[in-house]
Each structure stands twice: as structure tokens, then as C-alpha cells.
Amino acid sequence: MRRRLVFILPVLVLIALIGFFWRGLYLNPTLVTSPLIGKPVPDFSLPRLHDPKATFDQNRLKGRVSLVNVWATWCFACREEQQMLLNLAKQNVVPIYGLDYKDDRQSALRWLAERGNPYTAIAFDSTGNVAINWGVYGAPETFLIDQHGIIRYKYIGPITTEVIQRELLPRIHALRREGT
Amino acid sequence: MKPWIPVLGCVLLLVSRFAFAIDSEPPFTNPVLEHRYEHLLQEIRCLQCMDENIANSDAPLAADFRRQIHAMVGEGESDAQIKRYMVQRYGDFVLYKPPLQANTWLLWGGPFLLLLLAFTAVALVIRRRSRLADQEQSSR
Amino acid sequence: MIPELGQLALVIALCLAVAQCFFGIVGAQRGHFIWMNAVRPAAVGQALFVSLAFVILTYSFLTNDFSVRYVAENSNTALPWPYKITAVWGAHEGSLLLWIFVLGLWTLAVARFSRRLPQEFASRVLGVLGLISIGFLLFMLTTSDPFTRLLPPAAQGRDLNPLLQDPGMAIHPPMLYMGYVGMSVAFAFAVAALLGGRMDAVWARWSRPWTLVAWLFLTIGITFGSWWSYYVLGWGGFWFWDPVENASFMPWLVGTALVHSLAVTEKRGAFKSWTALLAIAAFSLSLLGTFLVRSGILISVHAFATDPRRGIFILAMLGAFVGLALILYAWRAPMFSDNGGGFKAFSRETFLLLNNIFLVVAAAAVLLGTLYPLVLGALKLGQISVGPPYFDHIFVPLMIPFFILIGIGPYVRWKHGSVPHTGRKLGWVAALALLVGAVVIVLLRAETSFIAMAGVLLAAWTVFSALQEPAQRLWQRLHHRHAGLGRSVLGMSVAHVGAGLMILGVTVTTMLGITVDRVFTPGSSLTVHGDQYTFEGVRDVSGPNYQAVQGTFVVTRNGRPVTVIYPQKRQFRRDGTTTEAAIDAGPFRDLYIALGNPLGHGAWSVRIEYKPLVRFIWLGGLIMVLGGFIALMDKRYRRVRVKAIALDVAATPEEAGRDLTREPEH
Numbered sequence: 001m002r003r004r005l006v007f008i009l010p011v012l013v014l015i016a017l018i019g020f021f022w023r024g025l026y027l028n029p030t031l032v033t034s035p036l037i038g039k040p041v042p043d044f045s046l047p048r049l050h051d052p053k054a055t056f057d058q059n060r061l062k063g064r065v066s067l068v069n070v071w072a073t074w075c076f077a078c079r080e081e082q083q084m085l086l087n088l089a090k091q092n093v094v095p096i097y098g099l100d101y102k103d104d105r106q107s108a109l110r111w112l113a114e115r116g117n118p119y120t121a122i123a124f125d126s127t128g129n130v131a132i133n134w135g136v137y138g139a140p141e142t143f144l145i146d147q148h149g150i151i152r153y154k155y156i157g158p159i160t161t162e163v164i165q166r167e168l169l170p171r172i173h174a175l176r177r178e179g180t
Numbered sequence: 181m182k183p184w185i186p187v188l189g190c191v192l193l194l195v196s197r198f199a200f201a202i203d204s205e206p207p208f209t210n211p212v213l214e215h216r217y218e219h220l221l222q223e224i225r226c227l228q229c230m231d232e233n234i235a236n237s238d239a240p241l242a243a244d245f246r247r248q249i250h251a252m253v254g255e256g257e258s259d260a261q262i263k264r265y266m267v268q269r270y271g272d273f274v275l276y277k278p279p280l281q282a283n284t285w286l287l288w289g290g291p292f293l294l295l296l297l298a299f300t301a302v303a304l305v306i307r308r309r310s311r312l313a314d315q316e317q318s319s320r
Numbered sequence: 321m322i323p324e325l326g327q328l329a330l331v332i333a334l335c336l337a338v339a340q341c342f343f344g345i346v347g348a349q350r351g352h353f354i355w356m357n358a359v360r361p362a363a364v365g366q367a368l369f370v371s372l373a374f375v376i377l378t379y380s381f382l383t384n385d386f387s388v389r390y391v392a393e394n395s396n397t398a399l400p401w402p403y404k405i406t407a408v409w410g411a412h413e414g415s416l417l418l419w420i421f422v423l424g425l426w427t428l429a430v431a432r433f434s435r436r437l438p439q440e441f442a443s444r445v446l447g448v449l450g451l452i453s454i455g456f457l458l459f460m461l462t463t464s465d466p467f468t469r470l471l472p473p474a475a476q477g478r479d480l481n482p483l484l485q486d487p488g489m490a491i492h493p494p495m496l497y498m499g500y501v502g503m504s505v506a507f508a509f510a511v512a513a514l515l516g517g518r519m520d521a522v523w524a525r526w527s528r529p530w531t532l533v534a535w536l537f538l539t540i541g542i543t544f545g546s547w548w549s550y551y552v553l554g555w556g557g558f559w560f561w562d563p564v565e566n567a568s569f570m571p572w573l574v575g576t577a578l579v580h581s582l583a584v585t586e587k588r589g590a591f592k593s594w595t596a597l598l599a600i601a602a603f604s605l606s607l608l609g610t611f612l613v614r615s616g617i618l619i620s621v622h623a624f625a626t627d628p629r630r631g632i633f634i635l636a637m638l639g640a641f642v643g644l645a646l647i648l649y650a651w652r653a654p655m656f657s658d659n660g661g662g663f664k665a666f667s668r669e670t671f672l673l674l675n676n677i678f679l680v681v682a683a684a685a686v687l688l689g690t691l692y693p694l695v696l697g698a699l700k701l702g703q704i705s706v707g708p709p710y711f712d713h714i715f716v717p718l719m720i721p722f723f724i725l726i727g728i729g730p731y732v733r734w735k736h737g738s739v740p741h742t743g744r745k746l747g748w749v750a751a752l753a754l755l756v757g758a759v760v761i762v763l764l765r766a767e768t769s770f771i772a773m774a775g776v777l778l779a780a781w782t783v784f785s786a787l788q789e790p791a792q793r794l795w796q797r798l799h800h801r802h803a804g805l806g807r808s809v810l811g812m813s814v815a816h817v818g819a820g821l822m823i824l825g826v827t828v829t830t831m832l833g834i835t836v837d838r839v840f841t842p843g844s845s846l847t848v849h850g851d852q853y854t855f856e857g858v859r860d861v862s863g864p865n866y867q868a869v870q871g872t873f874v875v876t877r878n879g880r881p882v883t884v885i886y887p888q889k890r891q892f893r894r895d896g897t898t899t900e901a902a903i904d905a906g907p908f909r910d911l912y913i914a915l916g917n918p919l920g921h922g923a924w925s926v927r928i929e930y931k932p933l934v935r936f937i938w939l940g941g942l943i944m945v946l947g948g949f950i951a952l953m954d955k956r957y958r959r960v961r962v963k964a965i966a967l968d969v970a971a972t973p974e975e976a977g978r979d980l981t982r983e984p985e986h
Contacts, residue, residue, distance in 0.1 A: 007650045023698035024617045035271040128244045135269040137227035276707025291685035298677040313662030
């Protein structure tokens with residue numbers, strides 16, 4: 001009987017593997033979970049896009065729930081996303097801050113003038129150094145920051161209406177309730 | 181199924197993928213630092229174009245990573261410090277050589293554990309077979 | 321109209337495959353002779369209709385029929401005609417058709433050369449192959465039809481992926497598929513033997529040449545792919561441990577183990593159930609490779625465009641085929657194990673067992689490394705990357721003992737070896753290897769690490785020990801003493817020499833190669849390993865469907881000209897650029913230059929590599945292939961007598977083995 005067990009082993013290995021594959025088919029291996037979730041926003045200090053002399057730093061992100069959206073004019077997916085952000089900004093539920101990532105200042109200003117500006121304020125990261133501290137690896141990416149300046153959630157890829165309804169708004173409301 | 185045939189994915193998104201790391205930074209004059217720098221580039225994964233290390237990747241993010249690592253090597257930080265810096269921001273995913281920790285014990289130990297098990301099995305088989313050989317000889 | 325005929329051909333092939341499978345397996349089970357007689361025609365018909373579909377798709381490519389979506393996506397009127405043929409397998413649907421076509425070729429070969437086999441057995445083998453055909457044809461017709469029309473037709477095609485516009489495309493995928501799919505024959509033989517309840521030396525003898533041929537193709541495919549990626553990808557690497565490369569390496573490792581364990585089963589009737597398991601595993605890993613590449617489950621530069629339905633379909637197919645085979649194995653294999661006779665600890669059997677263990681553990685390590693990130697992800701235990709550094713670390717300690725054993729194994733007698741005998745044969749080989757290793761290390765004097773020394777020593781040991789036997793036989797023959805050398809022994813020696821040369825190439829290139837990335841402006845120069853590279857600027861050149869810039873590098877050594885190298889950067893009409901590295905190849909070193917990016921003012925980023933003995937890697941692979949080919953020419957494979965089948969399993973395996981190996985020629 002014990003000998004039989006040895007011969008059954010390959011079947012068991014196969015079943016386990018197929019189980020993992022099945023799960024794996026529904027996972028996206030290109031989404032990298034950020035280790036910064038649950039940690040305070042990294043310290044940074046960047047010039048503002050509209051006013052290079054003014055600075056934007058982590059203190060700006062404390063006190064209320066906010067979104068930080070990483071974007072750039074060279075980013076194709078950011079185009080579609082911007083409409084969604086404009087809609088969200090109109091609802092006035094949450095301030096949206098922009099992190100303009102490795103961009104050209106003039107084209108960025110033109111883009112906002114032409115397409116509308118959903119952002120409360122925009123930090124201008126021309127080198128991408130601050131983005132590395134934030135663990136950014138592409139655009140667009142969106143961070144949800146709580147009242148204490150702690151990163152609570154990160155969405156990778158362009159935001160859609162569905163993402164706003166399913167992922168962002170419920171979390172924003174929950175954080176608000178938590179805070180009061 | 182088709183090795184060496186990059187068909188889709190980031191290949192088509194980036195204009196030129198199979199170029200490599202040349203940056204504006206001058207090479208280190210100290211060969212030890214240069215060697216360390218190049219070795220580190222081999223072990224860091226480019227997250228923008230997912231299946232390349234940053235030494236071979238032409239993606240802008242890889243260039244940023246290289247610049248950062250170049251600066252850190254120049255400032256005298258150790259390999260461990262540099263890797264920790266990357267992991268704190270991008271997670272273990274950024275390392276091509278997984279660190280030895282609770283969730284990778286099986287990865288690093290697995291092959292040798294398996295080898296040990298196999299040796300045990302072989303030893304048992306040989307013991308049985310060599311008895312059989314003795315019997316065959318004595319019965320002859 | 322023509323493309324619809326292609327579709328129809330696939331549907332007819334599917335019907336015939338169902339007949340082939342049903343009559344083959346059920347007919348044999350019931351001993352129904354009329355049914356079994358129908359198997360071979362059904363199999364031949366199936367293969368012919370699949371071939372017809374393949375020809376039709378090729379025809380659509382050659383005639384620029386852009387009303388076929390697949391053609392429109394992967395071809396272009398400006399594409400040179402040889403690439404129009406290779407474009408047939410340039411993307412998912414067509415390469416799947418190539419897979420099925422290759423399976424058809426193997427089916428034809430089995431149908432043709434299985435007449436000497438007992439009818440029941442042959443029809444079971446063809447039945448199992450038919451089942452595999454059914455699976456893949458269904459997959460193709462439901463999720464990946466290459467003949468789908470594009471309405472309205474495109475005026476012009478998108479062109480073939482630029483990276484695939486290379487002569488390598490004509491050889492690498494077909495060879496690799498011949499190898500992958502060829503493992504299905506060994507699989508079918510094993511399953512047929514399990515179904516029939518007979519698994520003996522005769523079975524091993526039948527499977528051995530088929531397995532060897534598949535192994536040969538797989539070896540050619542991988543070796544060639546390694547060479548291709550070296551010059552086409554522009555990194556100067558020869559192996560990247562990419563998940564998709566691993567997917568072809570695993571069946572190769574297990575296939576190599578199988579070739580060796582079949583030797584034991586054939587000669588000594590031992591390890592039957594283990595051999596059967598390896599036969600099942602080798603093909604299962606081929607299927608696994610298909611799944612990994614075509615499902616998008618892993619991150620790879622090689623992955624095909626993905627559609628979730630495809631992933632689920634292949635997974636189901638994998639589960640069904642492998643699951644059925646393994647259940648059958650769990651049920652039947654315990655019945656006919658253990659009549660293999662005894663052997664002592666120091667014997668050929670032991671060494672072959674160890675060979676199998678190292679190869680299988682190596683394959684398991686590759687599997688573990690490839691799938692580990694997936695498993696952690698599925699269990700939500702973290703996200704990690706397993707890359708080349710991991711595989712290098714695991715492989716070195718596994719391969720060192722393995723190559724030591726390769727040298728010894730062939731000089732140990734079956735059943736009861738003698739240490740002094742083996743020692744006498746190998747003593748001077750070991751001394752010579754040490755001597756040569758020492759000389760090489762002193763000569764190189766470079767930053768010889770422990771691994772570099774171990775690699776050179778092992779390579780010398782492997783090559784010399786493999787040459788010992790043929791050299792001794794040759795010596796004896798020269799002195800008029802009669803001593804024949806069987807083709808299979810010679811083949812083994814040659815293959816082992818190839819393995820040794822490959823190790824040498826890998827070690828020396830990796831350890832002593834030099835890579836320099838630098839910025840060059842016209843007129844500037846750089847010295848790498850004694851060679852001075854002077855950049856003379858770039859100029860524009862144009863090809864049939866691309867524009868390119870070509871750099872000129874003059875290489876001199878001590879003021880004397882060595883060569884001029886012209887690397888290119890090609891911009892294709894389809895959105896893609898390729899880096900055409902230029903290589904000055906030599907038997908002992910390659911000079912390798914790839915153009916990076918323009919940096920303005922005529923400056924370019926450039927990668928220069930000095931690669932010592934890199935050719936030995938592929939030379940080693942080809943010599944392994946040659947060895948396999950010689951072994952295949954062995955007398956006893958040319959004619960398997962029907963009488964041999966009459967040998968009962970009950971006969972002691974030792975006798976069976978002896979009888980088979982000394983069977984007289986007709």
C-alpha cells in the first residue's frame with residue numbers, strides 16, 4: 001500500500017499546480033504592490049508647476065484625505081484619465097494633487113490650459129527622483145492619502161468611472177468616517 | 181513555447197527596447213566601484229519593461245534607477261544599503277535575486293531538499309537491489 | 321474561398337482525429353481488428369488535412385491575402401517572400417497551426433514506421449496521438465482560428481514583427497516544435513504500454529529511437545535559439561533564464577534523463593515505472609510550456625498576446641491529458657515494477673540513476689524558480705522576482721557533481737562494477753584533466769574565480785574521459801587487435817564531448833568576457849582587451865522594408881588592422897526598431913558591437929563585448945546533436961524484429977536484454 005502512495009504522488013503534484021495556475025490566470029503579474037502602503041508619505045520638496053518659485057512638500061498632504069495623481073503629457077493613458085479626474089474634481093469630494101512626472105513644463109501648462117485642470121495643486125518632478133521615492137514605475141498612478149499623511153491605497157493605471165465608484169469613493173468615505 | 185521571440189508586451193510600446201544603458205554619468209575611475217555598479221545593475225529589475233534588468237533596459241525608468249544607483253555607489257553606500265533603498269520603495273519584486281527570508285526559504289532550499297530526498301530514495305533502491313544481486317549470485 | 325477551405329480542412333482533420341483516437345484506443349481495448357485497421361488511414365488522413373490547412377495559410381501569406389486577419393496583422397507586400405513563409409508562424413494562431421502540423425508529421429512517421437509493432441500497441445500509440453490532436457484542433461478552432469476573415473479587407477498588412485525578420489525564424493521555431501511535439505510520441509508509447517498492461521524491455525527499445533529523435537530536434541532548437549538571441553537581441557547574452565526559455569529547457573532536461581533511463585530499461589529491464597514517468601513528464605512539461613507562453617500568466621518578453629479563454633482552454637487540456645496519463649500511471653505502474661534484477665552500489669545502473677536525479681532535480685529547480693512568483697502571488701504571500709542570479713546560484717552546485725559523474729559513469733560495468741577497473745581506465749584521464757586545467761588557469765592568469773577554475777577543470781575532465789574509450793578502441797584497432805566500437809557507445813562519447821565543450825564555453829564566456837558600454841563620437845576610440853575600436857561615424861542605409869543607420873568601427877591590434885565592424889539600427893515600417901549587432905566571429909573569441917542610441921552631435925551609445933570561447937557553447941550543442949545522431953544509426957534500431965515481441969516479460973530481464981542487444985542482423 002505504501003508503494004501505491006508513491007505512484008499517486010505525481011497526480012497530487014499536478015492537482016496542486018493546476019490549482020495555482022487557475023488562481024494565477026486571474027492575477028495580473030504586472031501590478032506591483034507598493035510597500036509604501038500604510039507608511040507616511042515620503043518627505044519631498046518640489047517646485048509647483050504653475051509657479052516654479054513656490055514649493056510643494058509632504059506637509060501639504062496632511063490634515064485631510066487627498067489623492068495624488070502621477071501624470072505626464074507624454075503618457076498616452078493619462079489623456080483618457082484626465083476626463084475622469086475632471087468629473088471627480090467637480091464632485092468636490094476630495095482634493096486631487098498632481099505629480100507631473102518627468103515632463104516639459106511648457107507642454108504641461110499647455111495641456112492643462114487646453115483640456116482643463118482637475119488638480120488643486122501640482123508638483124513638478126522634472127527628474128523623476130521624487131517619483132522613485134514614491135515607488136512610481138509608470139504613469140498614471142494614483143495614491144490615496146489619509147488625514148495623517150499616510151498612504152492608504154494605490155491604483156496603478158488609468159482611472160475609470162468604475163475605479164472611482166468601486167475603489168476610490170468607498171475608501172475615501174471610510175477614511176473620512178475613521179477620521180471623525 | 182517560442183523562446184527568443186519577443187512578440188508583444190512592452191516590445192511594441194517602446195520605440196527601442198533592445199538598447200542598453202548608456203547614461204550621461206562618466207564611468208567610475210575606480211574599477212572596484214565600476215564593477216560593483218555594473219553588478220548591481222544586473223540584479224535590479226526594470227519595472228517599466230518587466231522582463232529586463234536595468235543594465236539592459238532602455239526604458240526611462242531604468243535610466244532613472246541607474247542614475248540613482250550611480251549616485252549612491254559614488255557616495256560610498258554599500259550594495260546592501262542600495263538594495264534596501266530599492267526594496268523600501270518597490271518591494272522585493274525589484275530584486276532579480278530574491279532575498280533569503282520566510283517566503284523564499286522553499287525557493288532557495290527546495291532544490292537541495294529535493295536532492296536530499298532523491299538521494300535517500302536512491303540509497304533505498306540500491307540497498308534493495310544489491311541484496312537482490314547477492315541472492316542472484318548465491319542461487320547460481 | 322481558399323481560406324474557408326483551410327478552415328474546412330481543420331474541421332475534417334478534427335473528425336478524423338476523433339476516429340483515430342476512438343478506433344485506436346477502444347479498438348485495441350476490445351481487440352476489434354476492423355476498428356484497429358481503420359486507425360492508420362484515419363491518422364494519415366488527419367495529418368494530410370492538417371498539412372493542407374498549413375499549405376493554405378502559407379498560400380494566403382504568399383498571395384498577400386489581407387482579407388485574412390492573421391495575414392493582415394503579420395505580413396506586408398514589401399516583406400521579402402522567404403519571410404512571408406516564416407511569418408506563417410510569426411504569431412499565436414499560425415504558430416499553433418505549426419504545432420499541429422508538426423504533430424501531424426510525427427503522426428505520419430509513427431503510422432509509417434509502426435508496422436512492425438503489434439497491432440494493438442501501434443493502434444494505442446496512434447490513438448493517444450489522436451487524442452492530443454483533438455485537443456489542439458479544438459483549441460485552434462474555438463479560440464485561435466488563423467483563417468478568420470477581416471471585413472472589409474485591409475489594403476495593406478501590418479508587417480511581421482521586425483525581430484522575427486531574420487533567417488533564424490526559418491529554423492528555430494520548426495526545430496523547437498519538432499522537439500517539443502516529438503516528446504508526445506514517447507508519451508504516447510508510455511501511455512499505450514500502460515493501457516496494454518505491458519511495460520518491458522521491448523517497449524523501451526521501441527521508444528528509444530523516437531525519444532532520441534525528439535531530443536535531437538529539441539537540442540538543435542534550443543542551441544539555435546541561443547545563438548539567434550545572441551546576435552538578434554543585441555545584449556550579447558546567450559541565455560537569459562526567461563520563463564519562456566525555461567519552458568523549453570525543462571522538457572530538454574527531462575528528455576535527456578529519459579534518453580538515459582531508457583538505456584537502463586532496454587538493457588537491463590530495470591526502472592520501468594520511473595522511465596514511464598519520465599516519458600509522461602517530458603511531454604507534460606512541453607504542454608506546460610505551451611500554457612505558460614500562451615496564457616499570459618507569467619511576465620516574459622516572449623509571451624504571445626493573450627486572451628483569457630486561451631489560458632483556460634490550455635489549462636483544461638493540460639489537466640486532462642496529463643491528469644489521465646498520471647491516473648493511469650498510478651493505477652497500472654505498481655503492477656509491473658520491480659522485476660529489474662539486482663545491481664551493486666558501484667554499477668552502471670547506479671550512475672545512470674544519479675544522472676537522472678541530477679537532471680530531474682535541475683528541471684525541478686527551473687520549474688520552482690519559474691513558478692515560485694506565481695505561487696506566492698496566488699497565496700498572497702508577497703511579490704518577488706526570480707531572475708538569472710537565482711538560477712546561476714542553484715545550477716552551479718548541481719552541475720559540478722553531475723559533470724564529475726558523467727566522466728565516470730560510462731566506465732562502470734553494468735550490474736557489478738569494479739572500482740579498480742574504472743580507476744585504471746580513468747586515472748590518467750583525471751591526471752591529464754588536472755594538468756590541462758592547471759595550464760589553462762596559469763595561461764589565463766586572469767581574475768580566476770573558483771567557479772572559473774572548476775568550470776575549466778570539469779570541461780577538461782568531461783572531454784578527456786569521453787574520449788578515453790574511443791581513443792583506446794582506435795589504438796587497439798591500429799594494432800590489429802579486433803575491437804569494434806558500437807555506434808551507440810561512440811554516439812554517447814561524442815555527445816559527452818559536446819557537453820564538455822559547452823561547459824567550457826559557458827564558463828569562459830561568463831567569467832572572462834568583457835562588456836563595455838561607452839559613448840562614442842566620430843573619431844573617438846577605445847581599447848578593450850588589446851583591441852582598439854575606432855568609431856568612424858554612422859551613415860544611412862535602406863533595406864526592403866526598413867531604414868537603418870549603420871555605424872563603422874575599425875578594429876586594430878597593436879596598430880595592425882584586425883577587422884571592420886558595421887552594427888546597424890533598423891527602423892521598420894511596422895512600429896519597431898531592431899538592434900543588429902555586428903559580430904566579428906572567430907573560433908576562440910567574438911568581438912561584438914551593438915549600437916545603442918544617438919546622443920546628439922554624432923555621438924552614439926555603444927556596447928562593445930569581448931567574448932572568449934562563446935562559439936564553444938553552440939559548437940558543444942551541435943556536437944551533442946551529432947552524438948545523438950550517431951547513436952541513432954546504431955544497427956539495432958534499423959530493424960526491430962517482430963519476433964522480439966514474442967519475448968515475454970516473464971523472461972528474466974537480463975535474458976531479455978541480452979537477447980535484444982545481440983539480435984542477429986538479417
